[in-house]
Amino acid sequence: MLLARVAGTLVATRKEPTMDGLKFLVLRQLDVDDTETGGYVVAADAVGAGVGEVVLYATGSSARQTELTHNRPCDAVVMAIVDTWEVGGEEKYRK
């Protein structure tokens, strides 16, 4: 999984019918120092994350292992909202 900050939302009316009801989040990727890397991904939201929150997302077939995304053409999912992490004994982020 990778770290990201929820930067915004995306709306798509015309889509695969199985994607109806899914919320799309625009994620900006973070490194372990809580700095944006410049990369992004659009992910389905499985945990009710809000704009500004720091999350973990999973990609590939693992992104379909939630009730919301099962058997859908979805390759990225927010599967956790991060409370805190530490690296080298130093806290890098706290919600």
Add this chain to the structure above:
Amino acid sequence: MLLARVAGTLVATRKEPTMDGLKFLVLRQLDVDDTETGGYVVAADAVGAGVGEVVLYATGSSARQTELTHNRPCDAVVMAIVDTWEVGGEEKYRK
């Protein structure tokens, strides 16, 4: 999923028989500011997207989770046409 603009189409007569009837789109990848990144992908079209439209595409096994691409050797599919997205409270694109 990633953002892309439909840049063109591709024709391949000699192909895996299971790919018959699929339309191939040439996609130019976009970043969250609606700028082309230089990357591309050739994707199957599951939503009837036209040249010039901004779309979401899924890759890997998730690209086979549409009726059109099920069990086919297809690793990228356009699964939504984008209406709008916003980042940091600012609208970055509207159809």
Add this chain to the structure above:
Amino acid sequence: MLLARVAGTLVATRKEPTMDGLKFLVLRQLDVDDTETGGYVVAADAVGAGVGEVVLYATGSSARQTELTHNRPCDAVVMAIVDTWEVGGEEKYRK
């Protein structure tokens, strides 16, 4: 899927028994302007492509969705020979 030109062939006598009979092609990756990018991949041939031809290849689990590659340790397959593509209304390649 990505574009590539068939650059050559590869022979491997000692291999997973399930790979017997598969033809290995060395592919040089192309961008949408039909220019080599410097990248390559070794792919199984599912369509009888010849050296010099421009092809589409699929990777990952999608590379196993052909009769030849089903259930085999193969992560790249040539699944179409390209006739032509166009980008921005301009024909970029014709066989």
Add this chain to the structure above:
Amino acid sequence: MLLARVAGTLVATRKEPTMDGLKFLVLRQLDVDDTETGGYVVAADAVGAGVGEVVLYATGSSARQTELTHNRPCDAVVMAIVDTWEVGGEEKYRK
């Protein structure tokens, strides 16, 4: 699989219910000379690895082939703690 050093841990209270009980590790990727590459990944821990240990991790659907991660939205797992490796006849790391 790739080499990494366990750099720290991550806590996420609000997450996919199936992820309950999994321990998240922050991994810094290593090259074959035991030097950090600058990359990272957050992985589930399947072997009881501690901070500072050098591990192997697997990604993608292979990350779900452990008892702990089966059918969960997890795309990276620590599946071994490394004792030693050598390259070109030279020992590069020993625990």
Add this chain to the structure above:
Amino acid sequence: MLLARVAGTLVATRKEPTMDGLKFLVLRQLDVDDTETGGYVVAADAVGAGVGEVVLYATGSSARQTELTHNRPCDAVVMAIVDTWEVGGEEKYRK
């Protein structure tokens, strides 16, 4: 699949039980001119490859399509030992 030279071996005593008995090889990736690219991967050995040999390896779920790696948390496998390949009519490598 990609080309690599077997550079060394890796030992991990504490690991997922299903990985018992698998041999881990440290692979240095090669380009089509038989030059090392600087990249590496740790792969399971399905063909009895020795240090110094040039091999093909498969990644992702395809790495689990051998008898040795089936259903195991393994995302890279050596599935062939290369005899020779040619590019542009020129032999680039012969064992």
